[in-house]
Amino acid sequence: MSTPIKHFLQFKDFTRDEFEYLFERTRIIKERFKSYQQYWPLQDRTLVMIFEKASTRTRLSFEAGMHQLGGSAIYLNTRDSQLGRGEPVEDAGKVISRMSDIVMIRTFEQDIIERFARNSRVPVINGLTNEYHPCQILADIYTYIEHRGSIRGKTVAWIGDSNNMCNTWLQAAEILDFNVHVSTPPGYEVEPERAGLYGTDHYESFGDPMEAARGADLVTTDVWTSMGWEAENEERMKDFADWQVDGDMMRVAAPDAVFMHCLPAHRGEEVSAEVIDGPQSVVWDEAENRLHVQKALMEYLLLGKVA
Ligand code: CP
Ligand code: NVA
Numbered sequence: 520m521s522t523p524i525k526h527f528l529q530f531k532d533f534t535r536d537e538f539e540y541l542f543e544r545t546r547i548i549k550e551r552f553k554s555y556q557q558y559w560p561l562q563d564r565t566l567v568m569i570f571e572k573a574s575t576r577t578r579l580s581f582e583a584g585m586h587q588l589g590g591s592a593i594y595l596n597t598r599d600s601q602l603g604r605g606e607p608v609e610d611a612g613k614v615i616s617r618m619s620d621i622v623m624i625r626t627f628e629q630d631i632i633e634r635f636a637r638n639s640r641v642p643v644i645n646g647l648t649n650e651y652h653p654c655q656i657l658a659d660i661y662t663y664i665e666h667r668g669s670i671r672g673k674t675v676a677w678i679g680d681s682n683n684m685c686n687t688w689l690q691a692a693e694i695l696d697f698n699v700h701v702s703t704p705p706g707y708e709v710e711p712e713r714a715g716l717y718g719t720d721h722y723e724s725f726g727d728p729m730e731a732a733r734g735a736d737l738v739t740t741d742v743w744t745s746m747g748w749e750a751e752n753e754e755r756m757k758d759f760a761d762w763q764v765d766g767d768m769m770r771v772a773a774p775d776a777v778f779m780h781c782l783p784a785h786r787g788e789e790v791s792a793e794v795i796d797g798p799q800s801v802v803w804d805e806a807e808n809r810l811h812v813q814k815a816l817m818e819y820l821l822l823g824k825v826a
Pocket of ligand 2: 745782
């Protein structure tokens with residue numbers, strides 16, 4: 520019997536050991552890239568990227584990353600492919616995976632990517648679903664490690680919507696042993712089952728966002744209206760008005776706390792310009808690290824442990 524194919528569909532698909540390996544590979548791959556050393560372990564390999572939602576960073580980092588590793592990348596979207604005309608996702612999984620070596624998908628329900636993966640002959644990576652954004656959290660944690668060292672035992676304050684980013688932080692906390700303090704407006708609370716949580720040991724919820732941020736080592740937030748929820752935008756603008764990360768909030772966090780945001784950001788909504796453009800913000804490193812962590816991820820999914 521052949522070994523099952525490894526996918527990265529949600530954060531808990533990998534173990535702590537695998538993440539430690541990936542962070543170390545990321546460091547090496549990033550260092551090589553920064554010193555202009557050619558590294559082409561994925562020569563002749565093809566990545567297919569399927570986008571059912573918009574993207575700047577995810578497309579760019581996967582496409583550039585695959586090229587930098589010696590392979591090639593193909594972009595498909597719903598509008599220009601049969602995916603938008605009702606071809607069953609199971610059929611798409613069978614066909615696309617016969618013509619490529621690895622697939623990245625950005626879509627709506629997690630169920631779509633799970634069904635695709637079940638029918639795929641090659642590894643599938645979640646490039647964002649309604650429920651999760653594992654590649655982003657991989658980059659965020661790597662960025663924290665670069666700036667402050669291990670995240671183990673630290674406290675992350677999540678301020679705002681209990682969305683795909685929040686759910687993935689909660690999964691990561693269980694695996695990598697840190698704490699998440701979540702504050703959402705009433706009616707937008709975390710749904711543990713949807714977040715795919717093992718337990719609740721690493722997660723505490725706060726009605727007052729200032730209390731969630733108090734003493735935190737990392738303060739983070741995201742848009743009030745994620746892709747797919749645009750119809751609720753007006754209502755959300757009112758409901759989330761007190762959940763902005765601003766200077767006062769950063770002042771109650773740990774003195775060396777960093778600020779993160781997966782981007783794109785809306786200054787004056789979920790974050791003040793003072794914070795995102797201020798000295799504690801690491802958002803540009805965070806964005807860049809998408810490239811480096813995903814190169815390590817693709818290398819791992821295609822070649823296994825190389826060191
Ligand atoms: N953070 C992130 O995933 O950005 P894009 O939507 O631009 O890909
Ligand atoms: N939560 C946001 C993240 C965008 C990268 C969304 O799903 O739209």
